[in-house]
Amino acid sequence: MAADDPIRSVDDASTRLAAHGYLAGRELATAVFLAARLHRPLFLEGEAGVGKTELAKALALVLDTELLRLQCYEGLDVAQSAYEWNVARQMLEIRLAEASGKAAEPGFAATLYRREMLIERPLLRSLTAPRPPVLLIDEIDRADEPFEAFLLEVLSDYQISIPEFGPIRAQEPPLVILTSNRTREIHDALKRRCLYAWVDYPDAARELEIVRLRAPGANERLAREVVEFVQRTRTMDLFKLPGVAETIDWTNALIALDAMALDPDTVSDTIGVLLKYQEDVERMRAGDLGAMLDELRALSPSLPQ
Amino acid sequence: MAHRILDNITHFVRILRRAGLPVGTDRALRAAQALEAVGFDRRADVRAALMATLLTRHEQQEIFDAAFEAFWRDPKLLERMMMMALPTIRGRGPEPEIPKRPRRVEEALQAGAPPRRKEPPRSDEAIRFDALLGHSDRERLRKADFEAMSADEYKAALRLAATIELPLSPVRVRRLSASSRGRVDLRRTLRRMSRDPDTVVPARSTHRRRPPPLVILIDISGSMERYARVFLHFAHGLTRRDPRIRTLVFGTRLTVLSRTLRHRDPDTAMQAAAELITDWSGGTRIATSLAEFNRKWARRLLTGNAAMLLVTDGLDRDEGGDLGRQAALLSRFAHELVWLNPLLRFDGFEPRASGVRALLPHVDRFLPVHNLDSLHALGHAFASAPGRSPDAVRKARRTSSRPPSPSARGRPEER
Secondary structure: OOOOOOOOOHHHHHHHHHHOOOOOOHHHHHHHHHHHHHOOOEEEEOOOOOOHHHHHHHHHHHOOOOEEEEEOOOOOOHHHHOEEEOHHHHHHHHHHHHHHOOOOOOOHHHHOOOHHHEEEOHHHHHHHOOOOOEEEEEOHHHOOHHHHHHHHHHHHHOEEEEOOOEEEEOOOOOEEEEEEOOOOOOOHHHHHOOEEEEOOOOOHHHHHHHHHHHOOOOOHHHHHHHHHHHHHHHOOOOOOOOOHHHHHHHHHHHHHOOOOOOOHHHHHHHHHHHOOOHHHHHHHHHOOHHHHHHHHHHOOOOOOO | OHHHHHHHHHHHHHHHHHOOOOOOHHHHHHHHHHHHHHOOOOHHHHHHHHHHHHOOOHHHHHHHHHHHHHHHHOHHHHHHHHHHHOOOOOOOOOOOOOOOOOHHHHHHHHHHOOOOOOOOOHHHHHHHHHHHOOHHHHHHHHHOOHHHOOHHHHHHHHHHHOOOOOOOOOEEEEEEEEEOOOEEOHHHHHHHHHHOOOOOOOOEEEEEEEOOOEEEEEEOOHHHHHHHHHHHHHHHHHHHHOOOOEEEEEOOOEEEOOOHHHOOOHHHHHHHHHHHOOOOOOOOOHHHHHHHHHHHHHHHHOOOOOEEEEEOOOOOOOOOOOHHHHHHHHHHHOOEEEEEOHHHHOOOOOOOOHHHHHHHHHOOEEEOOOOHHHHHHHHHHHHOOOOOOHHHHHHHHHHOOOOOOHHHHOOOOOO
């Protein structure tokens, strides 16, 4: 929440996000507005490639502030996520103190744990930054339970307690976005502290707008056909449905191949951009792509002309 | 106005709670703040605001939608329905007439209203029964086939099954913890030095080890019924000791029981499970169920070197399904795929059924489960697994209690 220009309403959230190339549905825009207004972290769940991470990036642009990104992985610990003591410098100070005979003075040990001795990692940095940043805790489902537990304090009080130093609290809370691909269930204690939003695949009309915005090189016909094709693919019984990210990638791939419209061969050659499981690719190739494309064109398309 | 909002939200939250959504007071308060922030001009915004503040998982959406739909149309209606759902009133006197209520919410309301369960009557009895069992009785019970047990024996066996451990050999995880060996932890070393300045004893840390996550998938079709019940109790016992264990069952469709089995009381847990399962003792559609598991759950549950227990007799009702393909996928997700098959108790068992032959090439181990002893042995089989290197796995396969024919061993190279 940039102090100078906070998000004022749901409409404000969606227009400003759109201005930075992110087309949010009404539900998501509401969640974003509420996260900003109520100072609550926003927990985004959804399949891979529906634009959860992109939302955080766009928000940082909207609020004209820094984006701090913390990519989660198993074993992520305090030293990599929040803070670390500058042990090398502490050692150095001990040597200097020894040389000048100050090391024996009472209270010397305490001086080793000063504020300047802390190396800030994204979580701590998000609390101390002069201007409240957007903090993206990406793919929290990849971290393990101990890290989730560590996050609880940060998310509920915007505070980190450092044993040797004491608590550090944010003057003004950052806007926190957590994302999860649901590769595992996140503990309720963490979810309880957040606002929740499920990010779904966009409908055809919005996806077309997204493609126009993010793959501006595509001609209108190609963009429409790609979107229709992808929308159709999502109704199929596939192992991993393509996300919006895949739609954009695929469109760009087709542009790079100078495709003006979809045809069976091009689709077959580039399908790997869209589908990432061999089973799915085989399934798609086994079907009659030509017939499917004809059908797409013949059927009254789900997109308004 | 403000307290009217709060009143309405309280009502709405109570409906959701009855429908089984865990919504705390904190969330209700936050919902009130959220509504104040978005205003009441647009219905979609009110809905989105309530969703953002009251929901915690995608599965809750359906109940929420039905409840919201009804509430928005007429809050009074829902109020009356709620009165009806109160346990004291329900079921007495003639049904008050309520015009066209949404079926889903009504179901949710009824299912969510805590049914007055009878006090668990059996625990006492079971203890007495257990005490009555002499050593030789218990010995016999351990060896007896679940199918051949009398009703009383079977009941006792269910209790015993819940006490059996399954010691999985721990795997190394990335998280570090204090240890006498391993990497030097400078931060802790320095802290130790500041406490005791005259000595330099490096503090060390090393990778933690813990048992891998475990997923249990149980076939509850007619031919498996008795074994499946025992396994549910076994799974319940395991889940009580380690809530990370996930349990799913399938007959013709897949049902997730992980949360249900976390109830401490076995009777409550089993009753809750029975309410969820709609296809007890029916047919089996293994391929379809595995496909559903692969698509919806495998990526979520089989992470972090997870082991998977598949309990089925492999007798698939839908012949000609793509069981082999689904099994191959599954084996690539699971770090270790163990198939427990009660039919293996027959010495002359030959994998003739097409389902069995389709599954067999893709499992890492193939073990019998038909009595309590074989459940115990299961623990040993896991505990004795010597590490997790490919070599070790191959060795474990060779030493598994009943190796299927060598031709069935080949696994896809990409593993």
